[in-house]
Amino acid sequence: MSELGEFELIARYFKRPERALGAGVALGVGDDCALLQPSPGMQLAVSSDMLVSGRHFFADVDPRTLGHKALAVNLSDLAACGAQPLGFTLALALPEANADWLAAFSQGLFALADLHGCTLVGGDTTRGPLNICITVFGEVPPGQALLRSGAQAGDDIYVSGTLGDAALALLALQGKVDLPPDLLAQTRQHLEAPTPRVALGMALRGVATAAADVSDGLLGDLGHILQQSGKGAIVHAEIAIKLIATYADGTGAAGPFGLKVSAPTLLQCVLAGGDDYELVFTAAPAQRDAVQRASDTAGVPVTRIGSVTTDAGLTLLDANGVAVPSTVFSSFDHFAP
Amino acid sequence: MSELGEFELIARYFKRPERALGAGVALGVGDDCALLQPSPGMQLAVSSDMLVSGRHFFADVDPRTLGHKALAVNLSDLAACGAQPLGFTLALALPEANADWLAAFSQGLFALADLHGCTLVGGDTTRGPLNICITVFGEVPPGQALLRSGAQAGDDIYVSGTLGDAALALLALQGKVDLPPDLLAQTRQHLEAPTPRVALGMALRGVATAAADVSDGLLGDLGHILQQSGKGAIVHAEIAIKLIATYADGTGAAGPFGLKVSAPTLLQCVLAGGDDYELVFTAAPAQRDAVQRASDTAGVPVTRIGSVTTDAGLTLLDANGVAVPSTVFSSFDHFAP
Numbered sequence: 001m002s003e004l005g006e007f008e009l010i011a012r013y014f015k016r017p018e019r020a021l022g023a024g025v026a027l028g029v030g031d032d033c034a035l036l037q038p039s040p041g042m043q044l045a046v047s048s049d050m051l052v053s054g055r056h057f058f059a060d061v062d063p064r065t066l067g068h069k070a071l072a073v074n075l076s077d078l079a080a081c082g083a084q085p086l087g088f089t090l091a092l093a094l095p096e097a098n099a100d101w102l103a104a105f106s107q108g109l110f111a112l113a114d115l116h117g118c119t120l121v122g123g124d125t126t127r128g129p130l131n132i133c134i135t136v137f138g139e140v141p142p143g144q145a146l147l148r149s150g151a152q153a154g155d156d157i158y159v160s161g162t163l164g165d166a167a168l169a170l171l172a173l174q175g176k177v178d179l180p181p182d183l184l185a186q187t188r189q190h191l192e193a194p195t196p197r198v199a200l201g202m203a204l205r206g207v208a209t210a211a212a213d214v215s216d217g218l219l220g221d222l223g224h225i226l227q228q229s230g231k232g233a234i235v236h237a238e239i240a241i242k243l244i245a246t247y248a249d250g251t252g253a254a255g256p257f258g259l260k261v262s263a264p265t266l267l268q269c270v271l272a273g274g275d276d277y278e279l280v281f282t283a284a285p286a287q288r289d290a291v292q293r294a295s296d297t298a299g300v301p302v303t304r305i306g307s308v309t310t311d312a313g314l315t316l317l318d319a320n321g322v323a324v325p326s327t328v329f330s331s332f333d334h335f336a337p
Numbered sequence: 338m339s340e341l342g343e344f345e346l347i348a349r350y351f352k353r354p355e356r357a358l359g360a361g362v363a364l365g366v367g368d369d370c371a372l373l374q375p376s377p378g379m380q381l382a383v384s385s386d387m388l389v390s391g392r393h394f395f396a397d398v399d400p401r402t403l404g405h406k407a408l409a410v411n412l413s414d415l416a417a418c419g420a421q422p423l424g425f426t427l428a429l430a431l432p433e434a435n436a437d438w439l440a441a442f443s444q445g446l447f448a449l450a451d452l453h454g455c456t457l458v459g460g461d462t463t464r465g466p467l468n469i470c471i472t473v474f475g476e477v478p479p480g481q482a483l484l485r486s487g488a489q490a491g492d493d494i495y496v497s498g499t500l501g502d503a504a505l506a507l508l509a510l511q512g513k514v515d516l517p518p519d520l521l522a523q524t525r526q527h528l529e530a531p532t533p534r535v536a537l538g539m540a541l542r543g544v545a546t547a548a549a550d551v552s553d554g555l556l557g558d559l560g561h562i563l564q565q566s567g568k569g570a571i572v573h574a575e576i577a578i579k580l581i582a583t584y585a586d587g588t589g590a591a592g593p594f595g596l597k598v599s600a601p602t603l604l605q606c607v608l609a610g611g612d613d614y615e616l617v618f619t620a621a622p623a624q625r626d627a628v629q630r631a632s633d634t635a636g637v638p639v640t641r642i643g644s645v646t647t648d649a650g651l652t653l654l655d656a657n658g659v660a661v662p663s664t665v666f667s668s669f670d671h672f673a674p
Contacts, residue, residue, distance in 0.1 A: 026380055031485050032417035033382035043363055045370035050428035052465030080369035091387035091470045128389030133428045133470035148368050
């Protein structure tokens with residue numbers, strides 16, 4: 001562990017003079033501002049997420065996965081919008097300038113950034129309680145961004161990938177459920193290194209009527225779509241519960257994982273767990289083939305879990321078509337009393 | 338003091354449905370991303386600054402001035418680039434959702450934002466040690482951004498407004514110097530409510546060869562210009578010391594303020610104090626009239642303090658033309674050992 005100066009820190013870990021600037025970036029790190037040059041006529045999609053130690057991650061988390069996750073949660077917002085990533089700024093408060101930590105953090109960050117052609121264009125570093133704030137920029141043709149407000153009555157509701165594993169890992173790490181080591185490792189991957197669905201979001205331009213990323217929990221994030229669209233929804237719990245990746249691995253039936261984790265707990269993880277960074281989106285039934293093609297293009301499975309209704313409110317149905325109280329599956333709220 | 342939920346907090350203090358979206362903003366707060374639509378052909382200038390409690394401000398600072406300052410330091414980066422403000426994102430970590438604090442903070446923030454037509458387009462709120470991260474967006478015609486790298490040998494060096502008052506206030510608040518109450522109030526205004534020089538930055542497009550904002554201290558920030566331009570400079574200390582607003586108020590001569598603050602301390606405040614958020618810039622001597630016109634247009638005085646040299650290094654000269662050691666005026670470094 002060694003202490004570095006602020007400018008040396010930036011130069012050593014966050015300036016990459018050897019790399020050409022990415023598409024859409026005219027000036028990168030090192031001036032008062034970065035300069036972006038979006039493609040002619042394109043709109044710029046912008047999102048910020050702040051990750052706080054002890055709140056969004058454990059203080060002793062592997063800094064490489066933290067670097068990955070800090071960018072992933074932001075790219076996930078671009079994905080939910082159907083935007084192509086261009087660049088990002090990184091503001092970082094650190095208790096100390098630890099070289100090993102910074103090396104691993106920046107490696108995790110840049111590995112994901114490079115995968116998406118997303119250039120670090122600027123930011124800020126300061127001393128303080130560990131806090132990572134990333135603002136990400138992408139571009140999307142005018143009128144083609146996926147908004148939360150476009151869901152229509154009768155639309156199908158889909159979810160990408162799997163849901164609930166991140167929440168299950170968190171419960172295990174908190175000692176609230178007991179998972180075998182291999183299952184813990186598997187679910188922990190979802191918690192610590194989520195995969196933003198950028199390609200799927202872009203493939204859903206012109207296909208999905210509305211989209212959001214699942215960061216606070218499925219029902220909460222779907223709720224945002226419904227609220228902003230002025231609609232309601234029916235969601236099938238028996239389909240949703242199978243969205244948890246660890247459900248389908250054959251280790252359990254009536255109670256997965258040899259009954260160590262109860263079905264209600266699994267359903268809670270799936271419906272309200274959060275930290276999934278999958279996409280929840282709506283599309284007209286006439287677009288089912290197009291949705292499948294988007295799924296194939298992106299290489300990400302999607303599951304139809306319900307449909308949009310004219311009446312407001314969200315109805316969760318069990319396998320027998322009986323309504324399950326859904327209000328117990330509360331979404332995550334950082335300031336909930 | 339009452340506790341609010343996260344979404345209520347955003348809706349109450351940071352969503353402004355009554356206002357039309359500003360120029361260049363197609364979609365504001367409330368979706369996964371905001372959508373910016375820069376004017377055709379314009380480049381987007383982007384900058385992020387993070388303010389940490391106890392580091393950048395006192396924990397008990399008036400939240401209204403804090404809201405102002407958090408945006409001001411970001412607008413100052415746009416000013417240094419010559420960019421016109423469009424919008425900003427706000428990520429906020431709060432120990433608690435205190436309604437009074439949030440009301441005052443958002444009032445200070447929006448008062449300055451409205452002054453510059455700069456729209457809050459999105460962001461994030463979370464619980465955590467108080468931390469404010471703003472990313473600001475502006476637009477500038479391609480090729481007209483003021484960069485740090487353009488200074489030419491023979492250029493004049495200018496500073497806008499006054500320098501050192503913020504640092505003097507900080508010394509007084511830390512009990513290191515003694516200021517009369519009225520002088521403390523005056524200097525404290527510079528520390529807590531700096532004025533970003535946005536109009537001046539825009540007026541200097543095509544006139545200044547290089548610019549930076551003075552956030553870490555004059556010599557440090559001028560040093561960035563010189564380093565990135567591959568040049569050196571001569572700076573006149575006897576001109577610089579008069580840049581401190583409280584110097585010229587007639588309260589002292591040999592030692593201003595009735596000898597309570599020594600000249601070396603004042604010079605330290607001016608040259609290395611930081612937190613000034615003025616502009617330091619360079620321009621060819623042939624542009625002196627144009628610089629004056631820019632100053633008049635913006636209504637901000639500028640002072641010529643030296644000139645750019647071919648030889649690297651920064652020479653500080655006293656009134657007799659004798660070099661003063663300038664290395665003692667170290668710039669602020671958040672990670673200095």
